[in-house]
Amino acid sequence: MAKPVIEFDQISKSFEIGKLGSETLRQDLIKYWKKLTQKASLDSSNNTFWALQDISFSVNEGEVIGIIGRNGSGKSTLMKILSRVLLPTQGHIRGRGKISSILEVGTGFHGELTGLENIYLNAQILGMKKHEVNQKLDEIISFSGIEDFINTPVKRYSSGMYVRLAFSVAAHLDADILILDEVLAVGDADFQKKCLIKMRELASSQGKTTLIISHDMQALRQLCNQIVYLENGKLKEFGAPTPTIAKYLYQEKIEFLDQDYASPDTAPGNQYLRVKRVSITPSERVNQIIYRNSVLRFELEYWNLVPEIPIMVRLFVFSFSGECLIQIDTPLKNLGHLNLHKVSGEVPSNYLGAGSYYFSVYFLDATEKKVLGFDTCLSIDLASDLSNILGDLPQAYVSSILKLQHN
Incomplete structure (x- = not known):
């Protein structure tokens, strides 16, 4: 029977709207003492936003878990807590193993260093030795498809090149848990297919656990063992891909079919x-x-x-x-x-x-x-x-x- 490698136990995360911190050290100490001695209420006050509320589920070793939900539902916040970028306001995460994550384009890379230097930098963060990286270096560079630019500072990379190298590093280095945030949204179709094939390989043959945030429902349905469906910071559903994705799509239908925008200034889209x-x-x-x-x-x-x-x-x-x-x-x-x-x-x-x-x-x-x-x-x-x-x-x-x- 597969062992849980990650357990989310009533994870909640709040942010104070419009505040970077307390005005004095005394106020910070009072707030910290209250947090230790009292159980904070999850009732939202006027200046408190709860990005996550009472999230509990477990992930078994070797599973691929998809995280879905509308923008602002708490997906990235949950993954940042798992990656130790953020601390939870309440609750605990129990897990074991090294974590490698791509939370957004550029995370974990130093812009002034070359692609090659960033490979070694990421490896050191994961606790790998130089000779271990040397054994996988050719495979990492080849998979990324940016051999001609591997000695170029990554600040000159396009977003697609950034993600190509970041995914290649994360997938080939010695990590037990892989966290990917919208990797499939960047890059061309061929690279996305390579990512899917590689993630299947990591889960099936190497036993790596993967958590992936994506809006590509077709890819998640084919790739994942379980789906976490978040809605307004709460766990709406945790289950098999097909019924969970179906529930999400049915309940989260985008209602922009009824709108006719008069001007491009207010219409959805981008700079193009x-x-x-x-x-x-x-x-x-x-x-x-x-x-x-x-x-x-x-x-x-x-x-x-x-x-x-x-x-x-x-x-x-x-x-x-x-x-x-x-x-x-x-x-x-x-x-x-x-x-x-x-x-x-x-x-x-x-x-x-x-x-x-x-x-x-x-x-x-x-x-x-x-x-x-x-x-x-x-x-x-x-x-x-x-x-x-x-x-x-x-x-x-x-x-x-x-x-x-x-x-």
């Missing part, structure tokens, strides 16, 4: 693109019920904030269990001058079976690197009206009947 609206409209409703024989009209409008950038829009349709059913792309388009652009298409009637579905939209450049992405930005429930359900269709046929127009 801003989304005016995105919608799925059925051809008909009967008493607010959408049946599977409805044609589903997909429409997306967005602004480009940078001229002359090439963009391809990729639409995903997932089942609520996390299975990708449709992936369809627009042709690559040079956006020219700053303008409002529209993407539209239709999912034919009876193509999807009865059930719940969610849609994700990615904007990719000419190398298929993600410029902007919205996961679970739309969702829809289809009711059954026919006894015959279409089976799985090959992707080639899907591409022949589903077309996205990029105007």
Whole structure:
């Protein structure tokens, strides 16, 4: 039977809003004494924010645990406590083994040192000897794919290069517990696949325990043994990947399908693109019920904030269990001058079976690197009206009947 390697016991973490510290040493000592002699209340005061409240679960040796939840749900705070970057306000963590973590791009690296020097620096932090690193050095550099820049100071690295090297170091050095925060969100598709394969290898053959924060539900469903679902700092669910992810997607649907932004200044997006609206409209409703024989009209409008950038829009349709059913792309388009652009298409009637579905939209450049992405930005429930359900269709046929127009 696998042994628990990490135990979270009623972990809570609070922050005082608008305060960096007490005004005097006396106030700090009083606060510390109260913490030792009294059990602090979890009731939020006007100036106290509880990022985590009473989190308890255990992780067995060799398991891969996914951490999911909306932004601000406490995912990163929990991992920072495990990594000893933060101390819990209440509760205890019991664990054993060396921890290697990538909490955000650049964590643990010294910008003035080269990539090679940072490999040895990270190894020393983990307590490894130089000769141990030398044995794995070639493998670390090769996996990262940045051999040509290994002697360049990392302050000159792009975010993708940073994460490539950081993940390679963390995965190959002698650590028992690997903590990854949104590693799969950075880097191209090929590197993400390498990460997934490597994490499976670490868990299955080397017995390393991995905790990973990600919004990539498909990857988590395939990779993880258990899923931790956090909501507003509390443990909403801890269980098997498929039902836990399904519950999260159903309850955490993003409601920006009902919004039409008048200006790019307030619209969601980044410095390159801003989304005016995105919608799925059925051809008909009967008493607010959408049946599977409805044609589903997909429409997306967005602004480009940078001229002359090439963009391809990729639409995903997932089942609520996390299975990708449709992936369809627009042709690559040079956006020219700053303008409002529209993407539209239709999912034919009876193509999807009865059930719940969610849609994700990615904007990719000419190398298929993600410029902007919205996961679970739309969702829809289809009711059954026919006894015959279409089976799985090959992707080639899907591409022949589903077309996205990029105007």
